[in-house]
Amino acid sequence: MALDRSTDARQARVKLEDVAARAGVSAGTVSNALNHPDKVAPATRERVVRAIAELGFTPNGAASALASGSTKTVGLVVVDLMNSLFVDLARGAQRAARGLGYDLQLADSDNDLELEASHLDFLSAARVAGVLLAPMHTPHESIVKLRQRGSSIVMLNYESDTDQFCTVLIDNERAGYIAARHLIGLGRKRIAFVGGLHHLQPVALRRAGARRAVAEADGAVELIEIDTVDLNPPSGAIVGKRLVEQPESERPDAILAVTDLLAMAIISEFTAARLRVPEDVAVMGCDHNSAAWGGAVPLTSVTMRGREMGTIGVELLKREISEPAEVHLHQTVTLEPALVVRESTVGRG
Structure with missing residues (x-):
């Protein structure tokens, strides 16, 4: 059977903005439909799904997640996997994510601020549903990109100087x-x-x-x-x-x-x-x-208490993904050391 290269080329050119125009919604609404379907009205989501099908738009697997009503990937960026705190944290997060139907993508910044920013930019471009971040400091620019693309963020083992995040800390x-x-x-x-x-x-x-x-x-x-x-x-x-x-x-x-x-x-x-x-x-x-x-x-x-930190972080992230932004209240959970x-x-x- 001959490969229809013209069809492939046409699909490759379809952009998120094209889907938005076909569905009669904003690009932001399409992004929310892909990443946070619970925040989009069912009728609107149906129009977006129909536009995706008609145009052949395939946003790296997000279309299938949209069709099922949920996104499937969250990211975890940690400071240093040589420290078993972050290994434990990753294990707790992975187990909790799997239990909630999510895949977890892990990245180690290896105490390198530039590498940390690179990981966050990659997750932003991949349009993950949310990010668990155990940072060296608050990476404001990268976080802005994640927020603009509709990703939720939870801070781990770091207390931000703002109240814009749910946070899980050890005291x-x-x-x-x-x-x-x-x-x-x-x-x-x-x-x-x-x-x-x-x-x-x-x-x-x-x-x-x-x-x-x-x-x-x-x-x-x-x-x-x-x-x-x-x-x-x-x-x-x-x-x-x-x-x-x-x-x-x-x-x-x-x-x-x-x-x-x-x-x-x-x-x-x-x-x-x-x-x-x-x-x-x-x-x-x-x-x-x-x-x-x-x-x-x-x-x-x-x-x-790394495993508990990872588990609670995923639970907070799931809640933020599921709730409309105007309803969600950020909270901080502080764990006691022993x-x-x-x-x-x-x-x-």
Whole structure:
């Protein structure tokens, strides 16, 4: 059978605006019909479906989603899949999305702002129904594009400076607070808070929590803040070597690292120098990263509840997709962290 190339070419030239003109609606209404069918009146949606069929418009699978009355894809963009918080978050989101009939498209920005923007632009062009975003900051320009194309957005592990989003957070200030309180409760008097990149919201909040706990000790505990160039193990190793070289009288008796990877690198340097953990120096992390669980000394840390964050994020996104914009109310869900005590602060047994 001969291929009708003229028909293929004609269909390839059909644009969303052509569908809008045939259906007698705006391009925005066609976009909403494709991405948010619940927001479009049934009669209008039928006209759009009929126009799509007549013109042969195929918007990357969205037409079939429109015909069934629902969209089928949501995006998830995370900061760093090397951190098990975001792996857990992705697992929770994927399971919840599947249960609601959605496909989940995952992207890792690898701590790169330009890559994060590129992922968001791709999802915008793909006209996904919604996006779950665990960002480094609020990417305003990319979000504007997503909003213009009718995509809903939910923020994860980041509190935006606006009230335009539903948000799911872990209480990072509380995480830093309970971590420092744990060390203070063990009788530690000189606590080093190790971590850099204070422009990152979770880091700044954990530091604020540690400061609050030390302030409540009324001068009985000293907080020493040690900056690092990043949050990766080599930076922790540099700090560990520096602390090993200090006289015992000046060395902190406890380390609160803002991430578990920093903490484990510090423990490795202490162990190599025959400093005992926790007898000489107690060490703990603050983000319960499974990538740091393989060390010789099991690490005390704070849970981040990633799976719950992903699950709740999808549920909020589904609600926003389903509800008309003028009815939907954005909400913030804050999850409480919990201390996980292991050998690095209390010893064996």
